[in-house]
Amino acid sequence: MTQEFSILIVDDEFIVRDSLSKWFAQDGYKVGVAENAAQALKMMNEGPWDIIFIDIKMPGMDGLELQKRIKEIDPNATIIIITAFASVDTAVQALKEGAYDYVTKPIDPDYLSHLVKNALKQKKLVDENIKLREQVSELVMGEELVGESPQIKKVIELAKTVAPTNTTVMIRGESGTGKELVARLIHAHSPRRYFPFISVNCGAVPDTLLESELFGHEKGAFTDALYRRKGKFELADGGTIFLDEVGTISLKMQVQLLRVLETKQFTRIGGNEIITSDFRVICATNCELEQLVKEGKFREDLYYRLNVFTIFIPPLRERRTDIPLIANYYLKKYATMMHKPITEISPEAMDILIRYDWPGNVRELKNAIERAMVLAKPPAIRPQDLPIQLVQGEQPEDETLEAVEKAHILKILNRTNWNIAQSAKILGIDRVTLYNKIKKYKLKRNSVE
Amino acid sequence: MGTSKSCKILVIPIYPADFELAVSLARSLRDIFKCDILLDNTNHINISFAYDSSRAQFNSTKIISILSDKFKNFDGKILGVISVDLFIPVLTYVFGEAQLGGKISIVSTFRLSELAYGLPENRKLTEERLLKEAVHELGHNFGLLHCEDYLCVMHPSTSVEEVDIKTATFCSKCWEKISKQIFSEFDNRHNGEQN
Numbered sequence: 001m002t003q004e005f006s007i008l009i010v011d012d013e014f015i016v017r018d019s020l021s022k023w024f025a026q027d028g029y030k031v032g033v034a035e036n037a038a039q040a041l042k043m044m045n046e047g048p049w050d051i052i053f054i055d056i057k058m059p060g061m062d063g064l065e066l067q068k069r070i071k072e073i074d075p076n077a078t079i080i081i082i083t084a085f086a087s088v089d090t091a092v093q094a095l096k097e098g099a100y101d102y103v104t105k106p107i108d109p110d111y112l113s114h115l116v117k118n119a120l121k122q123k124k125l126v127d128e129n130i131k132l133r134e135q136v137s138e139l140v141m142g143e144e145l146v147g148e149s150p151q152i153k154k155v156i157e158l159a160k161t162v163a164p165t166n167t168t169v170m171i172r173g174e175s176g177t178g179k180e181l182v183a184r185l186i187h188a189h190s191p192r193r194y195f196p197f198i199s200v201n202c203g204a205v206p207d208t209l210l211e212s213e214l215f216g217h218e219k220g221a222f223t224d225a226l227y228r229r230k231g232k233f234e235l236a237d238g239g240t241i242f243l244d245e246v247g248t249i250s251l252k253m254q255v256q257l258l259r260v261l262e263t264k265q266f267t268r269i270g271g272n273e274i275i276t277s278d279f280r281v282i283c284a285t286n287c288e289l290e291q292l293v294k295e296g297k298f299r300e301d302l303y304y305r306l307n308v309f310t311i312f313i314p315p316l317r318e319r320r321t322d323i324p325l326i327a328n329y330y331l332k333k334y335a336t337m338m339h340k341p342i343t344e345i346s347p348e349a350m351d352i353l354i355r356y357d358w359p360g361n362v363r364e365l366k367n368a369i370e371r372a373m374v375l376a377k378p379p380a381i382r383p384q385d386l387p388i389q390l391v392q393g394e395q396p397e398d399e400t401l402e403a404v405e406k407a408h409i410l411k412i413l414n415r416t417n418w419n420i421a422q423s424a425k426i427l428g429i430d431r432v433t434l435y436n437k438i439k440k441y442k443l444k445r446n447s448v449e
Numbered sequence: 450m451g452t453s454k455s456c457k458i459l460v461i462p463i464y465p466a467d468f469e470l471a472v473s474l475a476r477s478l479r480d481i482f483k484c485d486i487l488l489d490n491t492n493h494i495n496i497s498f499a500y501d502s503s504r505a506q507f508n509s510t511k512i513i514s515i516l517s518d519k520f521k522n523f524d525g526k527i528l529g530v531i532s533v534d535l536f537i538p539v540l541t542y543v544f545g546e547a548q549l550g551g552k553i554s555i556v557s558t559f560r561l562s563e564l565a566y567g568l569p570e571n572r573k574l575t576e577e578r579l580l581k582e583a584v585h586e587l588g589h590n591f592g593l594l595h596c597e598d599y600l601c602v603m604h605p606s607t608s609v610e611e612v613d614i615k616t617a618t619f620c621s622k623c624w625e626k627i628s629k630q631i632f633s634e635f636d637n638r639h640n641g642e643q644n
Contacts, residue, residue, distance in 0.1 A: 019510070019539040025549055027605065028594040106504075106541045110607035 005120055006030040006048075010040040010066065011055035011082060016105070020053065023109075024116075037061035037069070044073050045219050045228050051100075051119050056083045056090050064094055071098055073227060076130070078123045080115065082107075145181050146329045147322035151314040155182060158311050163189035168261075170246075170306050171284040173313030176363030179284035180244060182311060186282060187240040195239030198232045198279075203245030210253055215260075217269040233266060236279040246306065247287030247298060258302045281306070288419075316358040316365065323354050326362060330369040331381065338373055345381045352383055359415070406441040409434070418445055456484035456635035457525030458587065461516070463494050467558055470572075470579055471530045477580045478528075481618065482587070484631070485525075494519065494529075501536070509535040509546040509555050516553045526590045528583055529555040544582045544612070547589035554586035561609060578609060581617045588623065591630045596623050 007029045009020045017033040024031045032049065034040035037060060043049070052070060056063035063081060070077050081102035083091040091102035100119050103112065145156060162169055163186045171179040180199060187197045205213050212222075216231030232241060249257065260266045265276050283306050292298035316323065327345055335342050345353070349372075358364050372385040409427065416422040424434045437443075458478060462471040472488065479486040499511035512529060520527050535543050535557045545556035561578040563571045584602045596603035601620035606612045619627060 015538045019537045022549065023537070023540070026547075026589055026595055106536065106539055109540045109543065112540070113605065113607050 005050045006032065007116075008032045008034065008040065008043060008049040008052045010034045010037070010053065010058075010063075012036060012058045013055070016055065016082070023112075027116075037066040040066060041069055041073070044070055044077075048074060049077070050123055051078045051080060051116065053080050053082055056081050056087050056094065056102075064090065064097065067094055067097060067099060076123075076126055078119050080119065145178060145185060146326045147319060148325060149319035149322045151319045152322055155311055155313055156185065159185045160189050162186060162309050162311075164191065166280055168280070168306055168308040169282045170308070170310045171282065171313065172310060173284075173286065174315045174359075174361055175286050176361035177313040177315060178362050179286075179313060180242060182313060183240070183242040183282040183284065187242075187280075190240065190280070192239050192280060196236055197240050197242065198236040199242040199244065200232050201244045203248040207250045207253060210249070211256070212269055214253075214257075215266050215268055218271040220270060222270070228268070231266075231268060233260060233277050233279060234268075234275055237277040238279075240280045240282055243281065243283040245285060245287075246283040247285040247289055247292055251297070251299065254299045254302050258299065258305060261302075261305050316361045320354055323358075323365065324350055326365055327353055327369055330366050331373070334370055334373040340373060340376070341378045342373060342376050342381060343379050346383070349381050349383045349386060352386060357411070405437070406443070409437055409441065410443055413438075413443065456482065456631050457487060457523075458482060458484050459487045459489055459520070459523060459525055459527045461489050461494075461527060461529050463496060463512070463529050463531045463555075466530050466532050470558060470576060473576055474530065474579055474583055477617070478583065478587070481584055482631070484635075487525075496531070496533075504536060506534045506536040506542065507531075508538065509543055509557075510537055512555055513546060513548065513553045516555070517548075520553070523552075525552075526587055527553050528587060529553070530558070530579070530583070531555060532558045534559045544606070545586045547586040549589050549594075550592040551590055554583075554590050556582045556586050561612070566609070574613075577617070578612050581612055581615060582606075584617055584619075588619070588627060591627045591634075593619075593623055593627055593630075596620060598622075 007024050009017050009024075009031065010033075011017050011020075012035055014035070017035065021031045021033050032043055034043055036058060040052070040054070044052075054063040054066055054070075058066075061069075067079050067081070070079065079094075079099045081091045081094045081099050083102055083104055088102075088104065091099075091104075094102060100122070101115060103115065145152060147153070159182050169183075169186060171182050173179055183199075184197060187193060200210075200213060202210060212229070212231070214231050214233055216229050216234055219228045256266075261281060264278060265274050267274055289298055289303055289307070293300050293303050316326075324345075327350065331342065331345060334340075353365070353368070360367075368387050369381070371387055372381045376382065376385040409423075412423045412426050416426070420431055420434060424431045427434065429437075460471055460475045460478070462468050468490065471490075475486045475488045478484075494512075494515060496507060496512055496515075499508045499515075500506075501508055512531070512535075516527055516529055535546070535555070537543055537546060542560060543557075544560055545554060547554035556579065558575060558579055559565060561582065562575045563569060581602055585606075588603050593603050595605040598604060598620040599614060600616050601623055602615055602617055603619065603623050604611070604615045606615065618624075
């Protein structure tokens with residue numbers, strides 16, 4: 001009747017292990033036995049146990065020490081100490097160190113039965129609580145996509161349209177545009193929302209660690225692999241995995257990634273067990289993946305596997321009408337966090353914010369507001385509170401039209417790494433015109449804006 | 450069907466046992482299990498080796514092991530009925546013990562009698578409790594685990610009050626499982642009906 005629960009009995013006396021395991025087996029529990037601490041720790045690494053009975057007095061590592069070691073592996077482990085009448089003091093010590101309860105041998109069967117039922121009930125509640133908290137923190141996003149511009153509305157609409165499906169989504173956009181927020185939005189509107197949203201920044205993890213991060217490892221798979229660890233693909237079972245900066249993954253990892261995406265099966269590093277996980281993939285990049293494919297730095301088959309449904313998030317400078325909304329959103333957020341009665345951004349300061357190009361996009365704007373909130377005096381943020389590059393970045397009003405044009409073209413060329421087609425598209429002119437302008441203004445790579 | 454074997458349960462009163470209760474138990478078991486119930490009162494089993502003087506109780510696991518040796522050639526289930534107080538080493542007492550999915554079980558009337566609780570004897574009640582615990586232990590012999598249905602005989606009971614609440618019969622799920630098990634072990638004569 002209780003096959004989903006497992007009990008581990010750790011006792012050096014065979015008769016105790018035998019009696020208890022038979023007793024619990026009749027209740028349908030999955031029962032494991034260990035005759036010493038070393039064996040118990042090995043079994044802990046092989047899989048989780050719902051309740052662990054530990055004899056307090058054992059040769060070698062005693063019950064108290066074993067309890068500490070088990071708590072290191074699983075801080076939520078429910079431990080019940082078995083003690084002889086004479087060692088109740090030690091059992092009390094175990095309770096202080098986090099044991100659920102203790103029983104003295106011989107145990108009253110009625111008491112044992114209720115103890116186990118209550119321990120499992122509590123364990124279930126604790127597990128449920130942990131899961132719910134994880135889900136709430138995943139779903140209740142700390143931040144939201146703010147904006148009223150047609151561009152951002154389109155992004156939100158696309159995200160909500162693709163959300164209920166299982167389609168792989170690729171989110172593209174410059175750094176700081178909010179790619180992870182869009183991924184979370186998709187997850188929150190999908191049937192997978194009650195399962196984990198696992199985010200992996202592929203660019204932030206060295207290639208050697210990325211493999212272990214994604215697939216997990218078995219104990220002893222490499223130096224310092226002291227315990228078995230689940231990988232992100234395994235953790236994302238039922239939910240969504242968000243692979244950020246997917247363009248930075250090495251070719252070797254790309255092969256492995258492709259296989260996992262196709263089969264949804266993998267093995268942990270150093271292990272043989274095939275693990276199947278049901279996850280949805282959302283990836284993001286600010287690289288020109290097509291260019292990387294051409295250069296042979298990104299596998300074409302993986303590119304097509306990932307590039308099923310693309311959402312492009314426009315940079316902030318292309319939706320300037322959203323800047324006041326986003327700035328005020330962060331103003332309110334930081335005012336609450338910092339307990340500062342700053343309620344507005346002065347018109348002059350807002351004008352600077354709107355005119356600035358925001359190469360770091362929303363992230364840069366957010367940081368600028370945070371900084372300004374620290375410096376500002378109530379009731380408003382003024383120009384002098386803004387970071388200096390914003391203020392200096394303003395064009396002098398007495399410049400000629402030609403000078404402004406030259407500076408703007410150079411800025412766009414540098415931003416696109418001198419990609420002529422892309423720059424021409426942004427500038428709204430054809431490539432021939434752009435080439436003529438480059439010639440006219442004698443623009444070169446590495447020119448200073 | 451010349452090679453088929455019939456379902457048999459051998460009830461063995463172990464001295465000191467209440468023979469009258471054992472006879473009445475055998476009759477009721479026949480109705481429940483639809484098996485041949487045999488009563489063997491000719492085997493004298495010395496259980497003194499299972500006595501633990503520090504606890505003034507008998508180790509039921511040791512008694513099961515001697516029954517297992519003595520009846521290793523018997524091709525049915527064996528139920529020992531005894532009237533002494535039983536224990537398994539880690540617990541203070543048990544009403545009975547069974548080999549899960551095995552052949553041997555034992556049940557004691559000691560804690561099933563009202564006398565154990567300082568009350569006047571009630572033979573009928575002891576008889577009912579003995580039947581429930583015997584069916585329960587035999588259920589384990591046929592591989593059944595404890596059942597959540599509080600009326601089912603396979604519901605676990607660690608006090609006589611809990612024994613009194615449940616019935617002596619299997620719930621439909623447990624009955625289905627045990628019927629299949631009896632059929633697969635003994636392959637004939639089991640008509641799948643329950644009283």
